[in-house]
Amino acid sequence: VKLPQGYRFAATYAGIRKRPEPDLALMVSDVEATAAGLFTQNVVRAAPVILSAQHLVKSGGRCRGIIVNAGNANCATSSMAKAARASTQAVARLLGTSSSRILVASTGVIGEPLDERKITAALPSMVERLSPEHFPACARAIMTTDTIPKTAFGELATGQGAIRTAGMAKGAGMIHPRMATMLGFLFTDAAVPAPLLQRMLRSAAGRTFNRISVDSDTSTNDTLFLLANGRSGVSLGPKTLQAFDETLRQVAEELAIAIARDGEGARKLLTIEVEGAASDRSAEQLARAIANSPLVKTALAGADPNWGRFLSAAGASGVKFDPSKVDLCLNGHLICHRGLRAEFSEPEVQKTMLGDESKLLFQIRGKGAGKARFWTCDLTADYIRINADYRT
Amino acid sequence: VKLPQGYRFAATYAGIRKRPEPDLALMVSDVEATAAGLFTQNVVRAAPVILSAQHLVKSGGRCRGIIVNAGNANCATSSMAKAARASTQAVARLLGTSSSRILVASTGVIGEPLDERKITAALPSMVERLSPEHFPACARAIMTTDTIPKTAFGELATGQGAIRTAGMAKGAGMIHPRMATMLGFLFTDAAVPAPLLQRMLRSAAGRTFNRISVDSDTSTNDTLFLLANGRSGVSLGPKTLQAFDETLRQVAEELAIAIARDGEGARKLLTIEVEGAASDRSAEQLARAIANSPLVKTALAGADPNWGRFLSAAGASGVKFDPSKVDLCLNGHLICHRGLRAEFSEPEVQKTMLGDESKLLFQIRGKGAGKARFWTCDLTADYIRINADYRT
Numbered sequence: 028v029k030l031p032q033g034y035r036f037a038a039t040y041a042g043i044r045k046r047p048e049p050d051l052a053l054m055v056s057d058v059e060a061t062a063a064g065l066f067t068q069n070v071v072r073a074a075p076v077i078l079s080a081q082h083l084v085k086s087g088g089r090c091r092g093i094i095v096n097a098g099n100a101n102c103a104t105s106s107m108a109k110a111a112r113a114s115t116q117a118v119a120r121l122l123g124t125s126s127s128r129i130l131v132a133s134t135g136v137i138g139e140p141l142d143e144r145k146i147t148a149a150l151p152s153m154v155e156r157l158s159p160e161h162f163p164a165c166a167r168a169i170m171t172t173d174t175i176p177k178t179a180f181g182e183l184a185t186g187q188g189a190i191r192t193a194g195m196a197k198g199a200g201m202i203h204p205r206m207a208t209m210l211g212f213l214f215t216d217a218a219v220p221a222p223l224l225q226r227m228l229r230s231a232a233g234r235t236f237n238r239i240s241v242d243s244d245t246s247t248n249d250t251l252f253l254l255a256n257g258r259s260g261v262s263l264g265p266k267t268l269q270a271f272d273e274t275l276r277q278v279a280e281e282l283a284i285a286i287a288r289d290g291e292g293a294r295k296l297l298t299i300e301v302e303g304a305a306s307d308r309s310a311e312q313l314a315r316a317i318a319n320s321p322l323v324k325t326a327l328a329g330a331d332p333n334w335g336r337f338l339s340a341a342g343a344s345g346v347k348f349d350p351s352k353v354d355l356c357l358n359g360h361l362i363c364h365r366g367l368r369a370e371f372s373e374p375e376v377q378k379t380m381l382g383d384e385s386k387l388l389f390q391i392r393g394k395g396a397g398k399a400r401f402w403t404c405d406l407t408a409d410y411i412r413i414n415a416d417y418r419t
Numbered sequence: 420v421k422l423p424q425g426y427r428f429a430a431t432y433a434g435i436r437k438r439p440e441p442d443l444a445l446m447v448s449d450v451e452a453t454a455a456g457l458f459t460q461n462v463v464r465a466a467p468v469i470l471s472a473q474h475l476v477k478s479g480g481r482c483r484g485i486i487v488n489a490g491n492a493n494c495a496t497s498s499m500a501k502a503a504r505a506s507t508q509a510v511a512r513l514l515g516t517s518s519s520r521i522l523v524a525s526t527g528v529i530g531e532p533l534d535e536r537k538i539t540a541a542l543p544s545m546v547e548r549l550s551p552e553h554f555p556a557c558a559r560a561i562m563t564t565d566t567i568p569k570t571a572f573g574e575l576a577t578g579q580g581a582i583r584t585a586g587m588a589k590g591a592g593m594i595h596p597r598m599a600t601m602l603g604f605l606f607t608d609a610a611v612p613a614p615l616l617q618r619m620l621r622s623a624a625g626r627t628f629n630r631i632s633v634d635s636d637t638s639t640n641d642t643l644f645l646l647a648n649g650r651s652g653v654s655l656g657p658k659t660l661q662a663f664d665e666t667l668r669q670v671a672e673e674l675a676i677a678i679a680r681d682g683e684g685a686r687k688l689l690t691i692e693v694e695g696a697a698s699d700r701s702a703e704q705l706a707r708a709i710a711n712s713p714l715v716k717t718a719l720a721g722a723d724p725n726w727g728r729f730l731s732a733a734g735a736s737g738v739k740f741d742p743s744k745v746d747l748c749l750n751g752h753l754i755c756h757r758g759l760r761a762e763f764s765e766p767e768v769q770k771t772m773l774g775d776e777s778k779l780l781f782q783i784r785g786k787g788a789g790k791a792r793f794w795t796c797d798l799t800a801d802y803i804r805i806n807a808d809y810r811t
Contacts, residue, residue: 071734071742071758103727103742105759137727138760247731321713322806329807335495335529339639342463350463350495366463367497368530407807408800414714415721415799 028180031191031216033057033258035157038168041149043142044098044135049168051146053118053153054212055092059128060256061218062090063225065232067249073102074111075131076250082115085127088221090254093130093212094118094146097169097197101133101141102247110143117147121154132210132250134171134197166195169210172291172413173197179281181274187261190217190271194278198239198286211236211251211282217271218257227272228253235279238311238401239287240318287402292409294383296402297327301389304397309346313389314401316344324406330380332373334363341389348391356388365392420572423583423608425449425650427549430560433541435534436490436527441560443538445510445545446604447484451520452648453610454482455617457624459641465494466503467523468642474507477519480613482646485522485604486510486538489561489589493525493533494639502535509539513546524602524642526563526589558587561602564683564805565589571673573666579653582609582663586670590631590678603628603643603674609663610649619664620645627671630703630793631679632710679794680775684801688794689719690778696789701738705781706793708736716798722772724765726755733781740783748780757784 034056041051064083066076082090094114101107115129122129133141166176181192196211219227232251253275263271288296299317304310317323320340326333334355342350355363358379360371379385426448433443456475458468475482486506493499507521514521525533558568573584588603611619624643645667655663680688691709696702709715712732718725726747734742747755750771752763771777 069731069734070739071730100727103730103755103758103760137725137731138755247727247734321802325803325806328803331807333529335492335639338463338495339461339529342461342639347462363495363530366495368495406803408803410713411717411720411798411800411803414717415723 029182029191030159030162030193031214031259033216033256034214035159036161036165037153037156037158038161038164039149039153041096041145043096043145049164050096050098051149051153052095052165052168053092053150053157054095054165054214055122055157056090056254056256058256058258059089059091059124060254061221061224062086062088062130063221063228063253064130065228065251067246069247069249071103071247073100073133073248074107075101075133076248078108078111078115079130079132079250082127082130088225089128090130091122091124091128092118093132093252095132095169095210095212096141096146097171098135099133099139099141100135100137100248103138104140106140110141113143114146117150121150130252132248132252134169134210134248137247162193162195169195169197171197173289175289177282177285177289179278179285181278183267183270183274185261185267188259190215190259190261190274192274192278194282196282196286198289209246209249213251213253213275213278215253215255216257216259217255218262219255224253224255227275230272231275231279234276235283238314238399239283240315240401240403284402287404290404291413292407292411293404294407295327295405296384297404298384298386299389299401299403300387300398302398303391303393303395304346304348304399305395306397307399308397310397310399311401312346313341313344314399316340317387317389318401318403321406324403327380327385328405328407330377332357332362332376332380334368337387337389338363338366352392354390354392356390358385421574421583422551422554422585423606423651425608425648426606427551428553428557429545429548429550430553430556431541431545433488433537435488435537441556442488442490443541443545444487444557444560445484445542445549446487446557446606447514447549448482448646448648450648450650451481451483451516452646453613453616454480454522455613455620455645456522457620457643459639461639461641463495463639465492465525465640466499467493467525468640470500470503470507471522471524471642474519474522480617481520482522483514483516483520484510485524485644487524487561487602487604488533488538489563490527491525491531491533492527492529492640495530496532498532502533505535506538509542513542522644524640524644526561526602526640529639554585554587561587561589563589565681567681569674569677569681571670571677573670575659575662575666577653577659580651582607582651582653582666584666584670586674588674588678590681601641605643605645605667605670607645607647608649608651609647610654611647616645616647619667622664623667623671626668627675630706630791631675632707632793632795676794679796682796683805684799684803685796686775686799687719687797688776689796690776691781691793691795692779692790693781694790695783695785695787696738696740696791697787698789699791700789702789702791703793704738705733705736706791708732709779709781710793710795713798716795719772719777720797720799722769724749724754724768724772726760729779729781730755730758744784746782746784748782750777
């Protein structure tokens with residue numbers, strides 16, 4: 028796997044979380060990159076979200092580095108703005124740029140003060156150790172209840188040479204992003220003007236990070252950044268633009284699916300495809316309702332092809348449809364035909380649900396062209412254990 | 420406890436559910452009562468919901484009896500309409516009335532055919548045994564995963580004599596009613612014209628059954644009926660109308676709270692009060708978002724005063740508010756002051772959360788007069804166990 032050119036990374040344990048594992052990540056572009064960002068729509072927003080949004084405006088979408096900590100959300104404390112500001116200022120000083128060129132993100136517990144001195148003290152040695160090879164270490168340092176780091180890579184050959192894109196994300200709980208995952212960082216060495224980059228990021232996220240749900244909670248810290256530093260020497264033309272858009276979507280989709288699969292306590296991934304809805308928007312609404320239903324998610328945990336729950340969840344989505352026009356297909360087996368139980372072997376379908384991936388096709392017969400894909404995970408007793416004990 | 424006059428009840432085991440416990444309930448008014456009904460807003464509707472709604476229209480809001488089965492939702496099968504129709508016809512024949520005077524409700528698994536012969540065969544002996552004293556037996560027969568029967572009673576003294584009201588309900592899972600609980604049956608011996616009765620039922624449900632959530636799933640079978648047979652001899656006048664409205668609300672609230680408290684796997688009840696919102700509607704939206712948050716519900720299970728989760732859930736509700744104007748008070752302890760952590764003893768507040776009832780006050784400082792109460796329960800590993808194994 029080759030990283031995009033001109034990016035370097037460093038991770039360390041700065042003592043922010045109790046468990047002594049890396050909790051601070053620094054991601055730097057050798058040259059100023061164009062940058063795009065998407066943030067939580069929660070009205071309760073963490074300081075890093077507020078500050079990063081300001082920096083993107085102030086810099087006109089330009090960025091040299093991103094500083095990320097795990098273990099503390101830096102949210103809902105009186106010192107949160109100060110901590111976020113001090114972190115970006117310290118990074119800016121060390122990189123020799125202005126602080127508006129530094130973006131910041133945090134994840135962890137809400138309402139506990141973040142001591143920025145832990146971050147500023149760790150930064151000088153991190154800057155010295157910056158290297159492309161620490162990309163995986165950063166993907167690990169941003170984890171909270173994630174069980175595995177999440178990275179994805181894409182490469183696009185063009186007449187002018189290759190464009191590489193790499194991404195990392197963390198998720199696990201409080202995941203029902205409406206604009207971004209909990210935290211996601213995408214890097215490309217393509218050259219893309221900032222406004223176009225923002226549009227591309229929004230479009231990619233709409234079909235990927237915005238289509239996953241673990242527990243329907245929307246975090247105060249959701250952040251997704253995309254940096255484009257142009258170091259590949261390739262500028263996107265009319266021809267390559269669409270191909271790059273597709274690469275971006277693929278990298279984002281891979282990360283989004285990894286988040287859903289690694290949901291807190293999850294053992295199984297469920298891909299939901301809706302077809303035949305009146306519009307893509309209503310298809311998404313149907314898929315989202317199915318993905319959010321605790322009864323669907325527990326049925327998946329129990330390997331129970333309880334199709335009535337899928338149908339009922341869709342029925343309560345707010346989208347009008349005729350149940351007698353609905354077919355449900357689970358792992359290739361027709362389990363519901365025109366709104367009624369289909370002839371199927373329950374043990375056989377149950378067996379397919381024991382695997383770690385299941386796929387539900389929700390098909391409305393008729394002329395509707397609306398479709399959507401959505402990803403969710405099963406709801407297990409481990410989700411309860413993790414969240415009832417989170418701080419203790 | 421005295422029941423309203425002129426109602427009789429019977430329950431039996433008709434072999435609809437596997438576990439050999441009463442699963443069929445018959446509720447009869449000696450004389451034709453006025454009747455009001457509220458039904459699920461799910462577009463996937465069970466046959467009893469569709470048929471009862473038709474009967475209320477056809478009869479002009481008049482009813483002699485209600486037949487209810489547990490163990491089978493009579494939903495999403497090709498024979499569901501036939502089964503519901505046959506049940507009401509059999510009851511009507513035995514009571515000597517037309518089938519439009521019979522209402523029907525079902526609860527249980529979706530998508531399995533309901534054999535109406537089990538019901539029609541059990542009915543004759545049930546009609547013979549009709550008696551006021553079987554009211555509690557009916558409350559038991561309509562249970563599915565409920566752990567206790569739910570009944571409530573109210574009595575209102577008027578110049579003309581006493582009006583009595585009694586209700587029963589079942590809930591437990593798939594409870595996020597937007598207009599009624601899963602199943603609820605209210606009886607009064609007041610005399611109330613059908614259109615007024617419908618308005619009163621809608622108003623009472625809006626403040627009670629529509630303000631509870633167990634798992635945010637909306638059932639295909641939600642049904643709430645209110646019968647008024649006039650046998651108290653008391654007609655509601657301008658003075659008593661409001662007092663009766665309050666009695667009705669109290670009975671409905673008691674049942675609604677009992678449903679939330681007995682949510683699947685639940686050990687604790689959480690009462691959420693929102694004050695200071697721009698309107699009652701946005702207060703309800705805030706309360707609903709908090710009540711539905713799995714992270715709030717697991718924090719309650721773990722006795723964790725994790726106020727950031729309450730704030731974040733409200734922030735993602737879609738209601739705009741200024742977090743720095745929010746105070747949170749949990750069991751009488753201020754845990755969040757103006758959007759920030761308040762000074763409080765964590766062990767002390769934790770201790771209050773070990774009890775089986777907790778109360779959260781979400782207060783927005785300012786001039787907003789909007790308020791709402793909402794009830795939910797904790798989310799425990801038992802919820803997963805119950806729903807991952809429901810049919811096996």
